[in-house]
Amino acid sequence: MRSSKTIHVVSAHAEGEVGDVIVGGVTPPPGDTIWEQSRWIARDQTLRNFVLNEPRGGVFRHVNLLVPPKHPEADAAFIIMEPEDTPPMSGSNSICVSTVLLDSGILPMQEPVTEITLEAPGGLVRVRAECRDGKAERIFVQNLPSFAERLDARLEVEGLGTLTIDTAYGGDSFVIVDAASMGFALKPDEAHDIARLGVRITNAANAALGFNHPENPDWKHFSFCLFAGPVERTAEGLRAGAAVAIQPGKVDRSPTGTALSARMAVLHARGQMGLEDRLTAVSLIGSTFSGRILGTTTVGDRPAVLPEISGRAWITGTHQHMLDPSDPWPEGYRLTDTWGAR
Numbered sequence: 001m002r003s004s005k006t007i008h009v010v011s012a013h014a015e016g017e018v019g020d021v022i023v024g025g026v027t028p029p030p031g032d033t034i035w036e037q038s039r040w041i042a043r044d045q046t047l048r049n050f051v052l053n054e055p056r057g058g059v060f061r062h063v064n065l066l067v068p069p070k071h072p073e074a075d076a077a078f079i080i081m082e083p084e085d086t087p088p089m090s091g092s093n094s095i096c097v098s099t100v101l102l103d104s105g106i107l108p109m110q111e112p113v114t115e116i117t118l119e120a121p122g123g124l125v126r127v128r129a130e131c132r133d134g135k136a137e138r139i140f141v142q143n144l145p146s147f148a149e150r151l152d153a154r155l156e157v158e159g160l161g162t163l164t165i166d167t168a169y170g171g172d173s174f175v176i177v178d179a180a181s182m183g184f185a186l187k188p189d190e191a192h193d194i195a196r197l198g199v200r201i202t203n204a205a206n207a208a209l210g211f212n213h214p215e216n217p218d219w220k221h222f223s224f225c226l227f228a229g230p231v232e233r234t235a236e237g238l239r240a241g242a243a244v245a246i247q248p249g250k251v252d253r254s255p256t257g258t259a260l261s262a263r264m265a266v267l268h269a270r271g272q273m274g275l276e277d278r279l280t281a282v283s284l285i286g287s288t289f290s291g292r293i294l295g296t297t298t299v300g301d302r303p304a305v306l307p308e309i310s311g312r313a314w315i316t317g318t319h320q321h322m323l324d325p326s327d328p329w330p331e332g333y334r335l336t337d338t339w340g341a342r
C-alpha cells in the first residue's frame with residue numbers, strides 16, 4: 001500500500017443528511033479568520049474535489065474540516081464543504097460536527113449536558129448537547145442571526161411563470177416557495193421533481209435578484225430553494241414540512257437547519273411566530289429539527305432573529321481516504337447522471 005495523502009474521517013449523518021468530519025491528515029489552510037480559510041478552500045478546490053467527488057464522495061456527501069479556532073471563546077472550528085458551496089454555516093453539518101467532537105472524545109463530554117462553542121466560517125455558534133451513556137443524544141445550536149430579506153417578491157421562472165417568493169438568510173441564503181402552490185405535498189416520491197424545480201428557481205433568483213448580506217459582502221448568491229409546507233398548530237407547537245433543493249440537484253434528507261432558521265425569521269417578520277413558539281420542521285424522510293427564536297437583533301440595518309435549532313446525529317463509520325500516486329484521477333470526477341437532477 002502507498003499513498004501520497006491520508007485523510008482521516010469520522011462519518012456521520014444528522015437526521016438523514018451526511019456530514020462527514022475530517023479529524024486529521026489535513027493542515028489548516030492559510031487565512032487570518034475561519035471565513036478567509038474557507039474562501040481559500042473554496043478557491044483552491046483540491047480538498048473539496050478529493051473528498052466530495054467520486055470515487056471518494058458523491059452528490060449526497062458534505063464534508064467538514066476541523067481547524068484550530070481563531071476566536072478565543074471557541075472550543076473548535078470547522079469549514080463546511082457542500083457539493084457546490086463552501087458556506088458560512090449549516091444546521092445538519094454543525095450537528096454532525098458537534099456529535100463527532102463529543103462522541104469520539106475529541107472534546108470532553110459532560111453528562112447530562114455539555115456546552116461548547118464552535119466557530120463556523122460565518123461566526124460563533126453556541127452548542128448545548130444533551131448527553132447520556134457517552135452519546136450526545138440531541139444537539140441544540142444557537143445559529144447565526146437570521147433575517148427575512150424580501151417578502152412576497154415576484155420571480156419569473158422560465159416555464160413556470162411568475163412565482164411569489166420570500167428570500168431569507170438562516171446561516172445560508174434561501175429562496176422560499178410555498179410547496180402547496182407548486183403542487184407538492186412534500187412526500188418522498190416528489191424528491192426528484194423538487195430537486196429539479198428547486199435548482200431552476202434558485203438559478204432564476206440568482207440571475208434576477210441576487211442576495212445581499214449586509215455584513216458579509218462575499219455571500220452574494222442564493223444557495224438553496226426551500227419548498228415550505230403549511231404551518232400547522234399542534235398540541236406540541238407549530239409543525240411544517242420542509243424540502244430543500246441543494247445545488248446541483250438533490251434534496252436535503254434532513255429538515256435543513258439553515259432553512260428552519262430562515263423560515264422562523266420570515267414567520268417572525270410576518271408576525272406569525274413569537275418567542276413563545278416552537279417550530280418543528282419535517283423532512284421528506286420524516287426526520288425532524290426543532291426550532292425556536294431566542295431573541296431579536298439586527299444584521300446591518302435589518303431586523304433579525306436569534307434562532308436555536310436542535311436535532312440528532314449518529315456516527316456511521318471511519319475512513320482513511322488515500323491517494324495512490326499512480327491514480328490518474330487525483331481530484332476525482334463528476335458526471336451528470338448523478339450530479340444534477342434533470
Ligand SMILES: O=C(O)[C@H]1NCC[C@@H]1O
Binds near residue numbers: 017082093
Ligand atoms: O441543515 C442545513 O442547514 C444543511 N443541510 C445540508 C445543506 C444545509 O447546509
